[in-house]
Amino acid sequence: MSLKGGLWTLLLLWVTPGSFDKEVQSSEYDYVGFQPERVRNYQNGRFYSRTPQCVDIPQDLALCHGVGYSKMVLPNLLDHESMAEVKYQASSWVPLLSKNCHPGTQVFLCSLFSPVCLEQPLYPCRWLCEEVRDACEPVMQYFGYPWPDMLRCEKFPRDDVCIAAPNATQAPRPRRTEVCPQCDGEIKADSLYEHMCASEFALKVSVREVKKDGGDRKLLLKKKKALKRGPIQRKEWGDLVLYLKNGANCPCPQLEQLSGQFLVLGRKVKNQHILTAIHKWDKANREFNRFMRKVRKNMCPKPHSVFM
Structure with a gap:
């Protein structure tokens, strides 16, 4: 099952009935305890030093501010434990968005950099990762960047509940001339x-x-x-x-x-x-x-x- 639409939070609640009746607070959110083994593998079995929290996506997190929801979990799904680290890391991806290499690029990246607040971590669909990678890696190569190991698509779920993107399967916009x-x-x-x-x-x-x-x-x-x-x-x-x-x-x-x-x-x-x-x-x-x-x-x- 994949998740589509701009109001991510409502849709995510729909696929996880009974998840929570009010906004998740840090004391209610156990990032490790509920994880099935496959999620532990994605995170390399990491136990975080900081208590996970649901926080506002700051305006200066340019990659994900305005992505369609306003709060995110820290630590995120890329093992970043502080907002400063998230901002530093995410800033390198901002120029790629302007290249319009794939319509799902922002949703894919933000599902990892600024994951929506839920009781269980929700990863991007493997097919979305593969489409974004195949469309954007050739553009990245013009800048001397490879597709990074931390975004290897085989890490993400193929058939389980996962995050997709509105219109992500449509053909990317053709490059001008x-x-x-x-x-x-x-x-x-x-x-x-x-x-x-x-x-x-x-x-x-x-x-x-x-x-x-x-x-x-x-x-x-x-x-x-x-x-x-x-x-x-x-x-x-x-x-x-x-x-x-x-x-x-x-x-x-x-x-x-x-x-x-x-x-x-x-x-x-x-x-x-x-x-x-x-x-x-x-x-x-x-x-x-x-x-x-x-x-x-x-x-x-x-x-x-x-x-x-």
């Missing part, structure tokens, strides 16, 4: 700020030349200024090269004209500095200016990647 995923982002201040915070580095650059390098493109820079330097070492700064992973043969409109300056976001994988987004540095764009004001006023939380 097959633009490289790093280059297809529309500038929206809030989502761009979230992407920057999820990135390891953020730079303002001018590009001297773009070359193909196997299946990648590499950007040779003229000038650069760090908004966030992250893992870029001092000895790498002078001759810094940025890589558009798997981008040799897909169009990137931003790189058709190299005049002007660019905002580039990315992360370091081994010895390569990989782009996850590139935008024109456009002071005439209202959303870009809103983004820059947010950058000046707010400090991002420390990035904490979950993909590896």
Whole structure:
């Protein structure tokens, strides 16, 4: 049996009759005691050091705030015991949502990062995991990310009660003209700020030349200024090269004209500095200016990647 619909809490109560008559309180919720053996296996038999609680999903948990219910359980189903850890880990997934690789991506991720409050943990359906993985992993590979081991689909139930997503089986929306995923982002201040915070580095650059390098493109820079330097070492700064992973043969409109300056976001994988987004540095764009004001006023939380 799978669960569908926007009002998750009501639906979840429907499939677990008699679960509870009022909102679950921490004293009523035993996260370990009721677990059948198969759930223990999913959690590696872990006994939590903190008493599980039903808490509000905070507004700055961008991945899951507004997902369709307002409260979640801590510890969650990925073994995160504090809200700070949940926020750090979840932030790395925010940029993936903007790529629209599968309509069930947010429901799948939030069922694990911010599970709805119930007497028993409820996992995403294995078929949902497989569909999201198959649709989104190719996009993740453009950013140098593999599908993470913590989300191995065989961990999730195949036939038992599980969480699905509204319209999750529909075909993902086709990509616009097959633009490289790093280059297809529309500038929206809030989502761009979230992407920057999820990135390891953020730079303002001018590009001297773009070359193909196997299946990648590499950007040779003229000038650069760090908004966030992250893992870029001092000895790498002078001759810094940025890589558009798997981008040799897909169009990137931003790189058709190299005049002007660019905002580039990315992360370091081994010895390569990989782009996850590139935008024109456009002071005439209202959303870009809103983004820059947010950058000046707010400090991002420390990035904490979950993909590896």
